Amino acid sequence: MSSSSFLFLIQICVIMLCSCSMEARRSHNIILGSTLSSFGPQTSWLSPSGDFAFGFHPVVDNRRFLLAIWFDKTDPKTVVWSAEAERSVTGEATLELKTDGRLVLTDAQNRVLWNTTGVSDDVSHAAMLDDGNFVLAGPDGSLRWQSFEHPTDTLLPGQSLLPGNKLQSMDTGKSDKRFELLLDINGSNLSLYAITLQSDTSYGFYWSVNTSNATQLCFQQSGLRLVQMNESVINITSPSTETETDKVYQRATLGDDGVFRHYVHPKNKATMGWKTVAFVPEEICQSVFTYGSGICGFNSYCKRDNENVECKCPPQFSYFDHNRTFGGCKQDFSSQSCNVDESSMFELQAMVNVDWPLSAYDHFQPMKEEDCKEVCLIDCLCAAVIFWNSTGDCWKKRHPMSNGRSGGFVDRTAYIKIPKGEEEGEGEGEGGSSLAVVATSWGYVMPQIVVPNAKK
Numbered sequence: 500m501s502s503s504s505f506l507f508l509i510q511i512c513v514i515m516l517c518s519c520s521m522e523a524r525r526s527h528n529i530i531l532g533s534t535l536s537s538f539g540p541q542t543s544w545l546s547p548s549g550d551f552a553f554g555f556h557p558v559v560d561n562r563r564f565l566l567a568i569w570f571d572k573t574d575p576k577t578v579v580w581s582a583e584a585e586r587s588v589t590g591e592a593t594l595e596l597k598t599d600g601r602l603v604l605t606d607a608q609n610r611v612l613w614n615t616t617g618v619s620d621d622v623s624h625a626a627m628l629d630d631g632n633f634v635l636a637g638p639d640g641s642l643r644w645q646s647f648e649h650p651t652d653t654l655l656p657g658q659s660l661l662p663g664n665k666l667q668s669m670d671t672g673k674s675d676k677r678f679e680l681l682l683d684i685n686g687s688n689l690s691l692y693a694i695t696l697q698s699d700t701s702y703g704f705y706w707s708v709n710t711s712n713a714t715q716l717c718f719q720q721s722g723l724r725l726v727q728m729n730e731s732v733i734n735i736t737s738p739s740t741e742t743e744t745d746k747v748y749q750r751a752t753l754g755d756d757g758v759f760r761h762y763v764h765p766k767n768k769a770t771m772g773w774k775t776v777a778f779v780p781e782e783i784c785q786s787v788f789t790y791g792s793g794i795c796g797f798n799s800y801c802k803r804d805n806e807n808v809e810c811k812c813p814p815q816f817s818y819f820d821h822n823r824t825f826g827g828c829k830q831d832f833s834s835q836s837c838n839v840d841e842s843s844m845f846e847l848q849a850m851v852n853v854d855w856p857l858s859a860y861d862h863f864q865p866m867k868e869e870d871c872k873e874v875c876l877i878d879c880l881c882a883a884v885i886f887w888n889s890t891g892d893c894w895k896k897r898h899p900m901s902n903g904r905s906g907g908f909v910d911r912t913a914y915i916k917i918p919k920g921e922e923e924g925e926g927e928g929e930g931g932s933s934l935a936v937v938a939t940s941w942g943y944v945m946p947q948i949v950v951p952n953a954k955k
């Protein structure tokens with residue numbers, strides 16, 4: 500412990516009810532002029548207990564860094580906050596607590612990448628607190644800036660989300676944020692939205708709770724609660740006995756799969772991993788959006804197994820990017836020609852309880868199952884048909900298909916068109932094939948079928 504650090508008492512009363520613990524908290528002060536560098540010697544500041552650290556967190560290849568807060572005693576260390584703007588910093592970067600009280604992140608060329616703005620100039624010190632809050636405080640210990648008021652994808656116990664604030668899912672490395680949890684500015688609802696950052700567009704919500712003038716979403720030991728103006732409380736997650744102990748770390752994170760989960764991690768077992776104790780929404784795969792690809796990427800489909808959500812590829816399709824399985828799937832064969840009759844070279848493979856709703860380009864009813872397959876086979880534009888046997892509905896689909904989903908709630912069968920004579924191959928994410936990625940044209944005018952023969 501450096502001799503310059505001393506104990507300072509900080510009164511925390513972030514917001515009434517949620518974390519208004521009246522006890523003062525211990526902290527090691529970080530004095531004005533202190534610096535961290537991504538290449539050391541000092542890369543982070545620890546909380547007094549050592550549970551949390553603030554500083555440069557390496558990502559992927561150890562050559563890029565996030566300015567972040569993380570659980571320092573879990574293995575791997577788990578990031579709970581990161582600075583906006585540049586998601587990750589390449590090479591040498593420096594963080595300084597300036598004498599004017601601003602925290603400023605600069606790159607090797609001394610360009611400002613990020614800073615705390617709107618902070619009054621009487622900041623006297625900073626501190627990484629034991630609850631995971633990194634704060635800038637005035638001489639009297641009152642807070643001028645705190646990471647708890649700028650959440651990224653995670654809430655920690657004692658932290659709350661106020662009306663107008665949101666969590667956004669992270670995809671470390673890429674700056675994709677596909678989902679957000681927003682407490683409406685008027686406190687009239689708490690909702691999960693599918694978003695795109697390309698144009699500030701929301702595709703729509705896929706989970707929502709109506710409230711009457713909610714004042715905050717509060718994360719307590721026992722779970723997530725919406726506190727309303729008249730002080731009545733709505734439980735977002737049901738109370739769990741596993742969380743009513745100080746022997747576990749806890750966090751609530753909006754995952755890059757769109758699920759908001761409450762996790763626990765035993766404090767004394769670093770490699771135990773995080774366990775989900777509650778999550779919303781229960782059935783994310785049922786979500787359907789008019790535009791965009793849906794919860795999963797184009798041509799893939801969503802599958803849930805308890806709290807785990809996967810995006811899977813149909814047979815003879817593979818992920819565009821194996822590291823981002825929600826990014827969609829491409830077909831590994833050439834499409835059926837529209838110049839010559841190739842219908843005898845293709846077949847339709849059944850996928851039970853799978854559907855790509857919306858965006859059918861043709862529909863027949865009533866129709867027999869065999870006829871439904873046949874109308875697709877002889878149509879070079881047809882990528883798949885969906886058959887609903889209880890009504891005899893038959894829908895024709897073309898690429899790219901969206902809102903793909905599977906599960907017991909889907910009482911339909913998808914028939915996907917693939918080249919005949921291929922080894923029966925499951926799609927990616929089905930735990931089966933390792934089809935090589937074959938570059939193919941998306942056009943349907945192809946003189947011959949390129950057989951993806953590069954199987955391992």
Ligand SMILES: *[C@@H]1O[C@H](CO)[C@@H](O)[C@H](O)[C@H]1NC(C)=O
Pocket residue numbers: 611613614615616
């Ligand atoms: C600090 O950041 C804000 C936006 O985050 C930016 O507008 C401002 O210019 C930055 N300040 C400096 C001194 O770079």
Ligand SMILES: *[C@@H]1O[C@H](CO)[C@@H](O)[C@H](O)[C@H]1NC(C)=O
Pocket residue numbers: 683684685
């Ligand atoms: C919030 O309430 C005000 C006043 O009732 C209303 O004008 C405004 O449109 C509401 N905002 C949203 C986002 O609903």
Ligand SMILES: *[C@@H]1O[C@H](CO)[C@@H](O)[C@H](O)[C@H]1NC(C)=O
Pocket residue numbers: 683685687688690704706707
């Ligand atoms: C939430 O409430 C606002 C009005 O404040 C409304 O505009 C919005 O559609 C509501 N969202 C959901 C998902 O109900």
Ligand SMILES: *[C@@H]1O[C@H](CO)[C@@H](O)[C@H](O)[C@H]1NC(C)=O
Pocket residue numbers: 709
């Ligand atoms: C929530 O409120 C909106 C109107 O703001 C209403 O359309 C919707 O049906 C309500 N949802 C539930 C689940 O009550």
Ligand SMILES: *[C@@H]1O[C@H](CO)[C@@H](O)[C@H](O)[C@H]1NC(C)=O
Pocket residue numbers: 711712
């Ligand atoms: C919310 O608060 C506003 C003003 O405080 C009040 O007029 C309104 O009736 C409240 N709405 C509900 C549903 O309690």
Ligand SMILES: *[C@@H]1O[C@H](CO)[C@@H](O)[C@H](O)[C@H]1NC(C)=O
Pocket residue numbers: 711727729730731
């Ligand atoms: C608070 O408001 C909600 C919705 O209007 C109502 O259902 C609940 O009974 C109220 N609670 C109290 C304690 O007044």
Ligand SMILES: *[C@@H]1O[C@H](CO)[C@@H](O)[C@H](O)[C@H]1NC(C)=O
Pocket residue numbers: 721734737738
């Ligand atoms: C909501 O959570 C509180 C605190 O854990 C608990 O006392 C209460 O019984 C819960 N209410 C419901 C309806 O589950």
Ligand SMILES: *[C@@H]1O[C@H](CO)[C@@H](O)[C@H](O)[C@H]1NC(C)=O
Pocket residue numbers: 820821822
């Ligand atoms: C996927 O991740 C692995 C290991 O993290 C990396 O070596 C590889 O380059 C990544 N592939 C792509 C396409 O980003």
Ligand SMILES: *[C@@H]1O[C@H](CO)[C@@H](O)[C@H](O)[C@H]1NC(C)=O
Pocket residue numbers: 888889890
């Ligand atoms: C639809 O298929 C299911 C499962 O194959 C079968 O049990 C059911 O009898 C079929 N319904 C009709 C109307 O054919």
